[in-house]
Amino acid sequence: MTPLADTPATRRRVRARWRDTDTVFRYAVRAAAALVVVVLVATAVFLVAQAWPALRHYGILSFLSSDRWAPSEATTTARHPNPYGIVQFVYGTAVTSLIAMVLAVPVAVAVSLYLTEVAPGWLRKPLSGLVDLLAAIPSVVYGFWGIFALIPAVRPAGVWLSRTLGSAPGIGPVFAGPFFGVSYLVAGLVLAIMILPIITAICREVFATVPTADKESALALGATRWEMLRMAVLPRSRSGITGAAVLGLGRAVGETIAVTMVIGNSVLSITKSILGPGATMSSVIANEFTESTEPFHLQSLMVVGAWLLVIALIVNTVGKLIVRRTGEDIA
Amino acid sequence: MTARMPASPVRRGLSHRLAVNAVMTVVLALATAGVVALLVWILAYVAGQGLKYLGPVFLTQTPPGEPSQAGGGFANGIVGSVIIVGIATGLSVPAGIAAAIHLVEYRGRLARVCSFLTDVLIGLPSIVTGAFVYALWVAHFGFSGLAGAVALALIMLPLIIRATEEVLRLVPNELREASLALGVSRARTVMSIVLPTARSGIITGAMLAVARAMGETAPLLLTALGNDLFLEANPTRRMSTLSLQIFNNAITGFATAQARAWAGTLTLIIIVLVLSVGARLLSRRGIARSAR
Amino acid sequence: MPTPAPPSDTAAPARLDVVNLTASYHGRPAVADVDLAIEPRQVTALIGPSGSGKSTLLRCLNGLHLTVPGASVTGSVLLDDADIYAKDSNPVEIRQRVGMVFQRPTPFPTMSVRDNVLAGLHLGRRLGRGPHDDLAEQALTKAGLWPEVKDRLKAPGGSLSGGQQQRLCIARALAVDPEILLMDEPCSHLDPISTLTIEDLIREIKETYTVVIVTHNMQQAARVADTTAFLTMPAVGEPGRLVEVGPTERIFSTPRQQTTEDYISGKIG
Numbered sequence: 001m002t003p004l005a006d007t008p009a010t011r012r013r014v015r016a017r018w019r020d021t022d023t024v025f026r027y028a029v030r031a032a033a034a035l036v037v038v039v040l041v042a043t044a045v046f047l048v049a050q051a052w053p054a055l056r057h058y059g060i061l062s063f064l065s066s067d068r069w070a071p072s073e074a075t076t077t078a079r080h081p082n083p084y085g086i087v088q089f090v091y092g093t094a095v096t097s098l099i100a101m102v103l104a105v106p107v108a109v110a111v112s113l114y115l116t117e118v119a120p121g122w123l124r125k126p127l128s129g130l131v132d133l134l135a136a137i138p139s140v141v142y143g144f145w146g147i148f149a150l151i152p153a154v155r156p157a158g159v160w161l162s163r164t165l166g167s168a169p170g171i172g173p174v175f176a177g178p179f180f181g182v183s184y185l186v187a188g189l190v191l192a193i194m195i196l197p198i199i200t201a202i203c204r205e206v207f208a209t210v211p212t213a214d215k216e217s218a219l220a221l222g223a224t225r226w227e228m229l230r231m232a233v234l235p236r237s238r239s240g241i242t243g244a245a246v247l248g249l250g251r252a253v254g255e256t257i258a259v260t261m262v263i264g265n266s267v268l269s270i271t272k273s274i275l276g277p278g279a280t281m282s283s284v285i286a287n288e289f290t291e292s293t294e295p296f297h298l299q300s301l302m303v304v305g306a307w308l309l310v311i312a313l314i315v316n317t318v319g320k321l322i323v324r325r326t327g328e329d330i331a
Numbered sequence: 332m333t334a335r336m337p338a339s340p341v342r343r344g345l346s347h348r349l350a351v352n353a354v355m356t357v358v359l360a361l362a363t364a365g366v367v368a369l370l371v372w373i374l375a376y377v378a379g380q381g382l383k384y385l386g387p388v389f390l391t392q393t394p395p396g397e398p399s400q401a402g403g404g405f406a407n408g409i410v411g412s413v414i415i416v417g418i419a420t421g422l423s424v425p426a427g428i429a430a431a432i433h434l435v436e437y438r439g440r441l442a443r444v445c446s447f448l449t450d451v452l453i454g455l456p457s458i459v460t461g462a463f464v465y466a467l468w469v470a471h472f473g474f475s476g477l478a479g480a481v482a483l484a485l486i487m488l489p490l491i492i493r494a495t496e497e498v499l500r501l502v503p504n505e506l507r508e509a510s511l512a513l514g515v516s517r518a519r520t521v522m523s524i525v526l527p528t529a530r531s532g533i534i535t536g537a538m539l540a541v542a543r544a545m546g547e548t549a550p551l552l553l554t555a556l557g558n559d560l561f562l563e564a565n566p567t568r569r570m571s572t573l574s575l576q577i578f579n580n581a582i583t584g585f586a587t588a589q590a591r592a593w594a595g596t597l598t599l600i601i602i603v604l605v606l607s608v609g610a611r612l613l614s615r616r617g618i619a620r621s622a623r
Numbered sequence: 624m625p626t627p628a629p630p631s632d633t634a635a636p637a638r639l640d641v642v643n644l645t646a647s648y649h650g651r652p653a654v655a656d657v658d659l660a661i662e663p664r665q666v667t668a669l670i671g672p673s674g675s676g677k678s679t680l681l682r683c684l685n686g687l688h689l690t691v692p693g694a695s696v697t698g699s700v701l702l703d704d705a706d707i708y709a710k711d712s713n714p715v716e717i718r719q720r721v722g723m724v725f726q727r728p729t730p731f732p733t734m735s736v737r738d739n740v741l742a743g744l745h746l747g748r749r750l751g752r753g754p755h756d757d758l759a760e761q762a763l764t765k766a767g768l769w770p771e772v773k774d775r776l777k778a779p780g781g782s783l784s785g786g787q788q789q790r791l792c793i794a795r796a797l798a799v800d801p802e803i804l805l806m807d808e809p810c811s812h813l814d815p816i817s818t819l820t821i822e823d824l825i826r827e828i829k830e831t832y833t834v835v836i837v838t839h840n841m842q843q844a845a846r847v848a849d850t851t852a853f854l855t856m857p858a859v860g861e862p863g864r865l866v867e868v869g870p871t872e873r874i875f876s877t878p879r880q881q882t883t884e885d886y887i888s889g890k891i892g
Contacts, residue, residue: 021516021518021519022516022517022518022715024518025517025518025521025522026437026517026518028429029429029430029432029433029436029437030433030437030441031429032426032427032429032430032432032433033429033430033433033434033441033442033445034441034445035426035430035488036430036445036448036449036452036488036489036492037441037444037445037448039452039485039488040448040451040452040455042463042467043455043459043460043463046463046466046467047459047462047463047466049466050462050465050466050470107362107365107366110358110359110362110363111359111362111363111366113359114359114360114362114363115363118356118359118360119360119363127363127367129611130367130370131363131366131367131370133370133604133607133608134366134369134370136542136543136603136604136607137373137546137600137603138545138546138547138548138574138599138600138603139546139547139548139549140546140548140574140577140578140581140596140599141373141377141546141577141596141599141600142373143578143581144577144581144592144593144596145373145376145377147581148376148380148589149372149373149376193369196366200366224348224349224351224352225352225356226351226352226355226356227348227352229355247454250454251454253456254454254455254456254457254458254459255456256456256457256458256548256549257548257549257578260549261578261581261582282456282458282549285458285462285553286458286549286552289465289552289553290552290556301462302462302466305458305459305462308456308458308459309455309456309459312454312455312456312459313451313455315454316450316451316453316454316455317451319454320447320450320451320454438692503729505725505727505729506729506731506732507690508687508690508723508725508729509723509725509729509731509792509795510731510742510746511687511690511718512685512687512718512722512723512725512796512805513718513719513722513742513743513746513747513795513796513799514715514716514717514718514719514720514722514743514747514799514801515715515718515742515743515746515747516715516746516747517690519746519747520746523742523745523746524731524733524742524746527733528731528732528733530733
């Protein structure tokens with residue numbers, strides 16, 4: 001081709017090319033954004049599709065009406081009773097997440113208060129970096145460390161709990177022994193460590209948005225630093241802390257490998273004692289997936305996965321909405 | 332009357348309040364010290380166990396056929412991790428940056444929906460993503476490294492979108508307008524002005540996502556499955572990764588396998604920490620440069 | 624000329640005619656019902672209080688207004704009799720013909736001085752890669768910056784002083800060889816000496832370009848503009864309107880409208 005001459009034809013062609021690259025680019029990035037929506041929808045659709053044979057065979061609600069998971073009793077024909085009850089997994093997920101929240105939220109709030117308001121200036125950045133590093137440690141490492149370092153360390157406390165509280169009236173069954181190590185309690189402990197940096201990071205952001213004027217006016221009233229934190233920082237941050245806790249919960253609900261390694265994988269029924277072994281929704285999938293040879297076994301694991309998806313979506317959406325609303329309140 | 336009250340109760344109140352303040356300051360400091368101590372404990376324990384076996388043999392050999400045997404290493408897992416995470420990075424980084432460009436540069440309703448769903452996707456349990464890729468891919472084509480890479484890419488995608496979105500928003504709008512006013516198209520403005528300006532932030536985000544993918548285990552159980560027998564470099568077959576080998580060897584109950592798993596854990600921790608700390612340093616340098 | 628040919632000095636400056644223009648953000652007009660003729664080889668100044676819509680009007684002249692989310696325009700802007708808001712007009716091409724310089728100097732931070740000057744040409748795909756030092760020198764000379772930067776063409780654009788950065792941006796705009804140059808308060812972030820340098824530069828480049836400048840410095844308008852247009856809004860929150868336009872001397876000596884006189888004598892704004 002000759003160099004571009006100034007004729008109407010070339011002008012139009014050049015014009016069209018500019019417009020084309022721009023349009024192509026716009027549609028390309030638009031498609032990438034749409035991918036996010038597609039992935040989420042497809043996840044739900046494909047999980048339910050895989051689970052569908054089991055759902056149709058046993059009935060959708062029958063999974064939630066039993067706490068007995070006994071794949072070896074499954075046959076290709078029998079419909080009742082459903083050998084794939086999943087209530088104990090929902091229970092395990094709830095109990096381990098609850099233990100994690102009870103342990104992690106107060107510590108995370110204390111740590112973020114210290115990091116944003118109390119620690120000497122030169123310590124804040126490095127300490128925050130160290131706490132953030134906890135989030136970088138992979139799940140499988142937490143699980144392995146949990147088995148070999150954490151369980152021996154908490155064993156005396158667990159045994160003591162089962163001896164003193166295990167026979168107490170009322171709460172006794174919750175702390176009934178024997179305590180072997182692998183248990184809801186240890187799973188909850190590991191989860192607490194894993195969600196701590198997430199809750200801390202969000203709390204730090206929330207505390208940082210409290211206006212200096214509020215803090216200074218509290219101090220000007222003669223408040224001590226702790227009173228200032230209680231009067232000015234914590235009340236303004238209540239919903240932010242809640243949102244952070246819910247997002248931490250969302251992480252705890254879905255955490256898999258670490259929990260699988262320390263919870264004991266007892267699937268036959270609900271273990272009431274937090275000192276006993278159990279299973280969570282995610283742990284049963286990870287533990288049995290590659291050996292799911294019984295009729296409807298894999299499909300039933302997919303049912304668990306679909307319910308886990310539902311729970312995780314609800315928890316995360318709620319948490320995100322709370323945090324987002326807080327952000328708007330502050331702004 | 333109250334104003335005439337003797338000062339002593341006030342002073343006693345004050346000393347009480349100061350005592351509470353001191354106690355709470357100590358409590359907050361102890362909580363932080365405890366968390367840092369926990370980190371040190373974990374790292375020290377992994378280092379102590381891992382150093383017993385980590386060495387050239389571990390890094391260059393595959394595991395012995397029988398887990399109870401001593402010796403061998405995780406060379407196949409290390410290679411598998413690099414291949415799988417590499418493919419996942421190649422898939423997720425361009426897509427994630429493109430999606431973030433849509434969120435920041437074009438906006439609109441899809442952008443708002445996508446921004447919210449990105450947050451939801453970040454909170455999606457990784458085992459669910461693994462189950463999705465199983466249903467989408469493995470159920471039809473079998474276990475493979477490629478399926479594992481797709482699963483990891485889906486986990487990395489929202490992380491990269493979020494990180495890129497944040498740095499793109501920091502690029503001053505004046506730069507975009509200055510470029511547009513020169514008669515540069517929007518696409519070229521984004522590619523040649525906006526992205527280079529945000530480069531170090533985007534690289535930081537990508538490195539953190541890679542670190543996260545390196546340690547993921549659960550979704551790989553459902554997709555790449557693992558292969559402890561030999562070094563497999565073909566991603567269309569089932570592959571092992573460092574994380575999968577740690578998991579499989581850790582739960583065998585053989586001290587020999589666990590020794591390998593600890594060495595693998597230390598290797599993994601080193602990789603992940605180098606990526607995380609490196610990303611942090613890079614982002615600090617980027618901030619320093621743009622502030623100048 | 625609207626061609627992707629390399630820049631030349633032969634381009635004739637164009638005229639602009641604003642016809643019944645209303646520009647809005649999210650449906651709320653910022654400036655309304657403007658009719659204004661902008662003559663070639665002249666400097667036209669837009670003056671008026673903050674919020675009178677003079678910057679918005681300026682940004683309508685090269686279509687940059689529409690790149691803001693929620694922005695819309697009615698009416699037309701005729702660039703040599705062709706409406707830039709017509710369906711078949713190409714916004715990218717319009718912006719090449721109508722250059723713009725902003726309040727804050729905006730050198731591209733990742734580029735050297737030379738790459739900054741050539742950015743519009745490279746990114747607009749009008750030049751292949753290559754040093755093109757001659758083009759850079761040409762543009763920098765026009766902007767009066769060449770003697771100061773000729774030894775540091777490879778230094779980052781951000782390493783220059785504020786006044787130099789702004790002249791770099793002017794050089795960058797001129798390198799694309801526009802017919803019209805829009806300047807949005809180009810001196811508001813500069814010291815007095817840099818300001819005078821840029822005003823000299825404006826007087827020079829109007830020989831070859833049509834210049835429109837927004838300023839809220841009335842002395843500056845008096846110093847550089849041939850024609851001055853005064854905009855104001857009846858009340859805060861209402862759209863700005865064009866009150867009066869005429870030769871600068873007349874506007875400043877014998878304004879016909881009371882509001883113009885009030886503004887010029889410092890009673891409002």
